[in-house]
Amino acid sequence: MTDYTRPLLLGYARRDLYLSDQHVERLKVELTTFAAVEGFAMGSTYVEQRETAPAAFSALVESLNRYELTAVVIPDWRHLALIGEPERVKREFERVTGARFMLYDTP
Numbered sequence: 001m002t003d004y005t006r007p008l009l010l011g012y013a014r015r016d017l018y019l020s021d022q023h024v025e026r027l028k029v030e031l032t033t034f035a036a037v038e039g040f041a042m043g044s045t046y047v048e049q050r051e052t053a054p055a056a057f058s059a060l061v062e063s064l065n066r067y068e069l070t071a072v073v074i075p076d077w078r079h080l081a082l083i084g085e086p087e088r089v090k091r092e093f094e095r096v097t098g099a100r101f102m103l104y105d106t107p
Helices: 022-039 055-068 086-097
Strands: 008-014 043-048 069-074 102-103
Touching: 008 022, 008 055, 022 043, 022 069, 043 055, 055 086, 086 102
Parallel strands: 008 043, 008 069, 069 102
Antiparallel strands: none
16 A cells, blocks of 8 residues: 655666566565655556667656656666666756656665
8 A cells, every 4th residue: 555645756677687577576575665764655666678668768757747756766777778878868867857766776
C-alpha cells in the first residue's frame, strides 16, 4: 500500500543489465525498501527494453511532469546509457523535469 503522506519516488532501470525478470523483480523490492529509508513512497519502476528504448524513459518523464514529482532512483549511471551519454542525459533530464536522480547501489 502506498503511503500518501510521503513524497513519491519513481524508479528507472534497463532490463538488459539483469540476468532475468526475477532479478528485476528483486530490484523493485529493494527500491521500495530504499524509498522508505529515504523518506519516500515508492511508485512505479520504469524498466527499459533495449528494443523499444527510449519508451520507458519517455513514460517516466511524462509521469514526472504530470504528477510534479522531484526524484527518480536508478541503480547506477549505466542505466541511462541507452538514452545517451549518462552525464548529458542527467543534466538535460534535471533541467527539463526539475527532478533529480538518486543512486541506489545494489548490495
